[in-house]
Amino acid sequence: xxxxxxxxxxxxxQPIEQLAVLLQISKEEVAAQIKHLEDERxxxxxxxxxxxxxxxxxxxxxxxxxxxxxxREVGFEAIxxxxxxxxxxxSLYLMSGGYDLSVMIEGRTxxxxxxxVATKLSTIDGVISTTTxxxxxxxxxxxxxxxxxxxxxxxxxxP
Amino acid sequence: xxxxxxxSPLVKAVPPSGIRRFFDIAAEMKGxxxxxxxxxxxxxxxxxxxxxxxxLHKGYTSYTSNYGLLELREEIARKIYENYSVTYNPRTExxxxxxxxxxxxxxxxxxxxxxxxxxxxxxCYVSYKACVMLAGGVPVPVPTTIENxxxxxxxxxxxxxxxxxxxxxxxxxxxxxxxxxxxxxxMAIALFAQKHDLIVISDEIYADLTYEGTHxxxxxxxxxxxxxxxxxxxxxxYAMTGWRIGYALSNPEFIAAMNKIHQYTMLCAPxxxxxxxxxxxxxxxxxxxxxxxxxxCRRQMMLEGLRxxxxxxxxxxxxxxxxxxxxxxxLTSLQFAEELLKTEKVAVVPGxxxxxxxxxxxxxxxxxxxxxxxxxxxxxxxxxK
Numbered sequence: 001x002x003x004x005x006x007x008x009x010x011x012x013x014q015p016i017e018q019l020a021v022l023l024q025i026s027k028e029e030v031a032a033q034i035k036h037l038e039d040e041r042x043x044x045x046x047x048x049x050x051x052x053x054x055x056x057x058x059x060x061x062x063x064x065x066x067x068x069x070x071x072r073e074v075g076f077e078a079i080x081x082x083x084x085x086x087x088x089x090x091s092l093y094l095m096s097g098g099y100d101l102s103v104m105i106e107g108r109t110x111x112x113x114x115x116x117v118a119t120k121l122s123t124i125d126g127v128i129s130t131t132t133x134x135x136x137x138x139x140x141x142x143x144x145x146x147x148x149x150x151x152x153x154x155x156x157x158x159p
Numbered sequence: 160x161x162x163x164x165x166x167s168p169l170v171k172a173v174p175p176s177g178i179r180r181f182f183d184i185a186a187e188m189k190g191x192x193x194x195x196x197x198x199x200x201x202x203x204x205x206x207x208x209x210x211x212x213x214x215l216h217k218g219y220t221s222y223t224s225n226y227g228l229l230e231l232r233e234e235i236a237r238k239i240y241e242n243y244s245v246t247y248n249p250r251t252e253x254x255x256x257x258x259x260x261x262x263x264x265x266x267x268x269x270x271x272x273x274x275x276x277x278x279x280x281x282x283c284y285v286s287y288k289a290c291v292m293l294a295g296g297v298p299v300p301v302p303t304t305i306e307n308x309x310x311x312x313x314x315x316x317x318x319x320x321x322x323x324x325x326x327x328x329x330x331x332x333x334x335x336x337x338x339x340x341x342x343x344x345x346m347a348i349a350l351f352a353q354k355h356d357l358i359v360i361s362d363e364i365y366a367d368l369t370y371e372g373t374h375x376x377x378x379x380x381x382x383x384x385x386x387x388x389x390x391x392x393x394x395x396x397y398a399m400t401g402w403r404i405g406y407a408l409s410n411p412e413f414i415a416a417m418n419k420i421h422q423y424t425m426l427c428a429p430x431x432x433x434x435x436x437x438x439x440x441x442x443x444x445x446x447x448x449x450x451x452x453x454x455x456c457r458r459q460m461m462l463e464g465l466r467x468x469x470x471x472x473x474x475x476x477x478x479x480x481x482x483x484x485x486x487x488x489x490l491t492s493l494q495f496a497e498e499l500l501k502t503e504k505v506a507v508v509p510g511x512x513x514x515x516x517x518x519x520x521x522x523x524x525x526x527x528x529x530x531x532x533x534x535x536x537x538x539x540x541x542x543x544k
Contacts, residue, residue, distance in 0.1 A: 011529075011530075014529070018460070018529070018533060021459055021460045021463050021464075022456040022459065022460060022529070024459060150202060152200065154193075154196050154198055154200070155182065155186070155196065156182060156185040156186050156191060156193045156195060156196070156506055157178055157181055157182040157185050157186075157193065157195035157196065157506055157508060158178070158182070158195070158196055158197045158198060159176070159178050159197050159284065159285045159286070159334075159512075
């Protein structure tokens with residue numbers, strides 16, 4: 001299973017036949033394992049990694065440090081779940097250290113993101129403070145170096 | 160003035176590399192998928208590259224001892240002991256060289272007297288024969304066959320050994336066939352070497368790339384340590400071809416003799432590369448094992464792919480080459496490779512570049528991405544139809 005996950009993580013578009021050869025198991029077995037992984041939500045979703053800047057699309061991303069008051073019984077969960085629901089929120093993590101939640105927001109303009117923080121995020125009950133950092137450049141994302149074309153520099157034929 | 164006449168007959172006698180000729184054709188073409196490459200497609204793991212950058216920052220730019228950095232020799236001795244339980248004294252029995260190529264040349268030059276014969280199982284790496292010739296020796300090819308899984312047998316060796324035979328030069332896991340030698344068969348070779356009092360030069364550069372069982376180091380066989388000049392390096396397993404670091408391990412007399420040539424011709428291997436090699440041995444095992452697992456995947460893929468289209472193909476168990484037979488096409492190795500390159504733009508290396516017994520085969524390297532390999536297989540399938 002682990003090996004299959006590693007192969008899919010590297011390239012989820014590989015045909016089943018190829019995976020079967022690489023794993024030395026039957027096609028049916030591969031399909032069954034993938035289905036199982038999907039059913040268990042071990043494989044959560046397949047999606048491409050897009051360099052929007054390259055696509056000529058301007059997007060603004062901000063990382064927001066949020067401090068909150070944990071609530072009785074549910075701790076951080078209730079607030080975290082509320083924040084999750086906003087489509088603008090790309091990712092959300094509970095953190096150790098100087099703040100509690102790390103929220104990543106994506107918007108089309110600076111104003112849009114600022115608006116979201118001011119009107120939606122900081123007004124949630126239990127949110128004590130927010131610190132917004134705008135992202136200036138993305139070098140590496142999801143394990144992929146964005147502008148990395150390590151070309152094959154080897155000679156065509158060598159002994 | 161015909162300058163050609165002034166070239167040493169020893170150099171003249173060495174035929175130009177068969178690979179070189181083919182390279183000139185392939186290098187000109189666009190859109191070629193190359194299975195002709197004898198080096199990893201991975202770049203050196205970042206931690207090794209980074210350690211080298213750090214060394215430069217710190218100003219490590221001097222010569223080292225002729226023998227190489229002691230810390231590197233110690234790491235080498237440690238690795239060999241851990242893997243094969245053979246002990247070498249890093250101070251007197253280890254020599255760091257500029258790639259295994261240099262180590263091979265030194266070993267041959269250190270032991271050969273003009274006219275001495277060297278038994279060389281073929282197909283084999285292209286330098287073996289040439290190095291022996293350049294040292295004034297006589298290479299004696301020992302053909303191996305697909306029926307024998309490209310392993311050399313004592314019966315064959317016995318037929319070709321003469322009173323002038325000085326050494327046996329073996330390279331397993333083998334380039335170009337991917338053959339390995341199991342311990343039992345190596346034992347028989349060891350007895351043969353002892354019986355005829357031969358020195359054994361064992362090029363084990365692909366040792367870490369063994370996919371079935373574990374590699375047997377020739378020097379680990381009974382009484383073979385001092386008789387063997389063990390060669391290895393960093394190029395293949397650690398993806399460090401361009402760093403040019405290899406090494407030789409043997410008895411102190413042989414190492415001192417090799418060092419004598421090395422100190423007057425090469426002085427020492429580059430210090431930055433040596434420091435990179437230290438890092439590779441200290442912290443590179445995980446990354447190396449990942450790469451080996453990846454090669455193994457590709458090996459399966461190539462084997463099934465080539466057999467699936469009806470080609471006779473021996474299962475390679477080491478290195479990163481597969482050596483299918485092309486006899487059924489009715490073409491020679493060179494014709495096959497040229498036609499395949501022209502019509503489908505896939506570069507493979509004609510088997511006869513590795514010795515006469517390689518005729519009828521081509522070498523495909525699977526040190527290439529899965530997507531490249533699967534495209535190459537598709538093109539080969541179209542070609543042989």
